[in-house]
Amino acid sequence: MHPRTTIAEAGRHAGETVQIAGWLYNLRKSGKIVFPILRDGTGLMQCVAVKSALPEALFETIKDLTQESSIVVTGKVRADQRAAGGYELDVEDIQVIQRVPESDPYPITPKEHGIEFLMDHRHLWLRSQRQHAILRVRHEAIRAVRDYFDSHGFTLVDTPIFTPAACEGTTTLFEVNYFEDAKAYLTQSGQLYNEATAMAFGKVYCFGPTFRAEKSKTRRHLTEFWMVEPEMAYADLEEVKRVAEEMVVFIVGRVLENRREELRVLERDVSKLEAVQAPFPRMTYDDAVKILQSKGSEIEWGGDFGGTDETLLSEDFDRPLMVDRYPTEIKAFYMQPDPGRPEVAMGVDVLAPEGYGEIIGGGQRIHDPELLLRRLEEHQLPKEAFDWYLDLRKYGTVPHGGFGMGIERCVAWLCGLEHVRETIAFPRMLYRLRP
RNA sequence: UCCUCAGUAGCUCAAUGGUAGAGCAUUCGGCUGUUAACCGAAGGGUUGUAGGUUCGAGUCCUACCUGAGGAGCCA
Structure with missing residues (x-):
């Protein structure tokens, strides 16, 4: 033998x-x-x-x-x-x-195939060199994320998949008809629960699947995707930005260190990744709007960026761009307003270079109980559903914040892919539930 | 949900309204250093579905189905 x-x-x-x-x-x-x-x-x-x-x-x-x-x-x-x-x-x-019989040969030959055919054979497509390389980069990125938080004092506390209420809007929730006493939904973010665990552990993160019933049909969207969400007690917007920057630099470094061969298979220009070092460029929403207008975008102050706007903004930089202080109106109810300018919120988005758009969104949360209550009313959210969330402001409230990073968008950027669908083994999209 | 585009051999694609074709894959034959190997031959079709226009429709028209790209929304 x-x-x-x-x-x-x-x-x-x-x-x-x-x-x-x-x-x-x-x-x-x-x-x-x-x-x-x-x-x-x-x-x-x-x-x-x-x-x-x-x-x-x-x-x-x-x-x-x-x-x-x-x-x-x-x-x-x-x-x-x-x-x-x-x-x-x-x-x-x-x-x-x-021996695979020649009467029914392996369908994916070493030649070109269309995306529909490949997606229908995703269970076999995973065997190809390119898909293999992408999923190994994904694994490396996930391992890096966990190593980063594990070695920086964060405790992994995963949050539930079934939730009784919306974190943000109700229109994009998947309803689950099982629980006897109430409607349940699949989670679209673990953040609200993270805020509770952060008050127990100081620094926490959760990492799991997230579900959005958005009728989105673009290269940046999946119906089911994985998101890592850290949350920190006694942290302000600047600290959130610092951690996001440090984490991204760490992930890119790890992938460059351990997945060179995979990046070569993917024909990724690694010099683009090698440029990803701190400090990342930072700008306010106000300045971003001015830059966009000077570049011909139709955006007006108060509007959210479209995919093209994100590309226009990030194209001037060779590393991720951090944009903060968005209009309070277009951000979630829990976002802390800027004390000097309540019309803008202490939120930040991280836009990946090369047109990959938003990979991270986060910010500082409201810690003042009266303000939070007022925001719930303004957003016409049911107070009862948030009683436990309001408790967090009643019993030892502190400034806190965190962010969420979509792992598929991050991996698509790391690998230089056209579409996020290749970054997860079995993508779930608007028109794709099989295999 | 809306807009645009596309469905022809197992796959990737051709075919001015006038005989449905090529490359790859499969089968058979050849080749001792190939790199998506190459060379020769063979088999392989209800042109997404249902109607319509026409002497004649893969091609033009209508509806539907399926998919792709984008928009809005988001990570």
Whole structure:
């Protein structure tokens, strides 16, 4: 029995005979020599099977292997300049676990396919090199997020998925008909609960799926997406901005450090990511509106930015842009107004460079009980549903704040993708529930 | 929800209102260093659905279905 290894580890076994279990990615034939490309989840490796060196029947079996057949290859690892990963495997034996029949071949060939076809075959598309690379960058980004908060005094306190009331608007909530005493909804943010846990733990974060029933149909939207939301007691807007900046720099650094190969597969211009260092440029909403108007945007003070506006603003910078103090009117009810200018709120958005738009939204929350109560009334929200939330202002209220970052938008930016749908294994969108 | 565009072979796409075609995939044959390998041959079609105009519709018209891009809204 030869030692079992993986393609990623194969280089350590140069000169040895090893076993690698995987799938046939592709096969090139040239008469008496064939080149099966093996895929094992850690990478791709070219194998070489020479007719004269193998039993007749085995060579025939290898020659007739079909794409994505499951195989266990035994062979000697050999360093080779010609190989993509630097190493090749000289085949000594191949055990076929399952041969994909040619009557029903693997549908995703190594050629071009349209997005509809690929999305319908998402369960298989994940095996392709590009999707593999994207999801590994996603994993790295998530690990970096967790490492960042875990090493900066934050406690992970996850918030519920079923919630009794809206955090923001009611129109974009998914209703769940199960609970006997009340209607329930799928969460659209863990923030309100985070505010409670922050008063218990000081600094907290939650990281989970979020659901928005927005009829959005753009490259930046998913119906179900993952959001990391830190919340900090005794923090003001400036502290929120500082943490957001530090976290983004940390994530980018980690991806550059550990996922170079994946970024290469994705043909990502890493110099764009290497430029992402503190300090990020900062501007107020007021200035952003002036800049947009000078660039020909039709935006007026008081309006929210469109996708094009975000691109216009961020195009002047090589790193994320922080815009703060938006009009109070267009922000959520819990946003702390600027003490000197109550018409603007202490909220901040972080716009990723290269036109990727908003990846982070956050700010300082209202800590004054009377003001919060007034805002609930202005927004015509049911006071009863927020009784526990109001308690947080009754019992030891403090200035506090936090933000939310959509992981898919962040990964789309890190990878340089056209669309967020490729950044999650099984995207859920307005017209996409399968597979 | 609204606007725009698109549905033709398993896939990616051609076809002036006049005989539905190519590349890839599949099958068969050839090739001892291929890199989305290459060379030769074969099979493969209710042109999204239902109507309509016309001597004749993949092509023009109407409705519907499916999808893509964008808008508003948002991370």
